[in-house]
Amino acid sequence: MGNPNRRGGNNRSSFDTDDPATRTTFYVTDISDRVTGMKLREAFSPFVYVTDAWVPRRRSSKGKVFGFVRCQKIKDPYPILQNLNDITIMESRISVSLALFDRAHKKIPYVNDEPVKKVWMPREKNVVDADFPPITLVYCGSSGSKKSLYLDDGEALYPAHCIGRAVVGRADSIGRLHSVKKMLAAAGFVEAAVSYVGGLSVLISFRDRGEMDAFLKSKEDVWKDTFVSVTPWTGQDFPFERIAVLKIMGLPIAVRDGAVYDKVGNLIGKVVWPSEFSWLAVDNSVGFSHVITRLPSRIDEEVAIRWRGSGIMCGWLRNNYLGCLSLQRSRPPEL
Template identity: 25%
Template sequence: MDRRRKIIPENIQRRITKIFVTNLPERCSGTDLASYVRQYGQIFGLYIARKRDKGGNRFGFVSMLDVKDKDELLKSLRNIRMGDCRLWFSVAQFVLEDGEIKNNYAEKGNHSTKTYRKQHGDEDHREGKATFFKKGERSFKDMLVGKSVRIHSNVTAFSGLYGRALIARMIDLDALKNIKIILNEICPSLGRVQYLGGLDVLITFDDAETALAVRDAARSILGRFLKISIWEGQAFGFERLAWLKVQGIPLHLLSNEVIDAVGGVFGKVEHKANRSDSDRDLSW
């Protein structure tokens, strides 16, 4: 029996767009992948490799017919999640089927087009290289989903500060900006301030007695500290402050309340908008 795969006619090849997909979940079948991709266009063929790419992820290829806008297609496909895995799609660098012609090579008269000749055997894994991703387009979160790091129970960073340092959360951004002034009013020339992210700071003293005294004094000050406690190695969440530049709000909706509402979509608004009707620049 002739097991050779049929060469795809050139008129069909011209209609095909090859899409590389990676970060497939374990046990994902071609049928599973097709059920997610089919809503975005007509599938001509689909293949999931047995090997993994250099990032250790399962990968495959989807042949789509008559794609009008590749960028729009990729934008839609990159929203696909299968369980905890967010799939990553890009236009394949090389064609895969025997006899296919890569358009830009054909136009230049270059007939040394690379092919992928082993569909279900030992793959010549040219398409599995990490060159399918444009720098900055894949987030750290996507890279780390499903992975973990084991930390030994005896790891105690900053243990030398136990008892003589304070973890303080300021009540607002103004208090955070003026922490050194506030601290100087409580204990002049004492305490070293280190920023921890969000509204949190680490304040270190030479001895535990001073740390306790400052903690008690800080708790009696209104409108400055939201929470303050002795550092004893306790866990607390990490937060970050980010400034948003909001643009495109129509003039009839351009109010501080609307600007704050837009900011609230991304997280808690710590510094509210202070736009004025007399501002010269209204290009929000």
């Protein structure tokens, strides 16, 4: 029987203990009043081994809904908190932190199980007026050594079961990419699984080969307005590409306009989502442009702009954030 004081309380596991030596408990806020313990379990399961999750009926002191997720002991939970705080449940981005108290209102002690490592360092020399490199060169960048990793084709990689019943579809804009699930549902492919695989491409897995073949034959009726190409996936790789969100700075005030920012973006790659620059916004110091590019490294360039026939204005382009993040956080709603 579930706890009557909890919504979704019957979603209980046999591993039910507050012992911090064996369990880690997360405190979840900014959730909808429709969220249950089962919803929390489903959202957290890809990241941690959930043993229990619940949403109390009572509210916080600020009148907000909150919940708890208990999982098997995590030695260092702080790195994973970054991923957990990217979770969206029912269109609400949740906030996750370590629970400070257990159900008996006793404070939970968090101890770093990793022993302190002693690191040998050379004795500091007393050097005066030395020419040191910039701190960014000291603490940033690559390690300088080339790294290689060899993978065995025989390994049981996750997508292997999709071979022979999946396709890779490529759209020509982010807007078209966002319509994939709606397109599949309208055509009756309600059980097809959609995975974003980079750039403007998605991997669509069907129940069986027959359903995949039916989709391939339905170009005129189903997907010609969504994809520019659809390829059966047999395990092959595709050329690398990613969506980059360019932060463009330095344009003269008089020419700051969405069309101009997109012209600058087209110098780096193809614009796949129109600039949303508007003078109705409060901050008009910069503009953004979404482009598709095959450059794997961070984009940080200067563009010469000639204006009014005199002088050269310079616009700086900086890669704001990368790949799948831009797809997930752009409008319209995520895949």
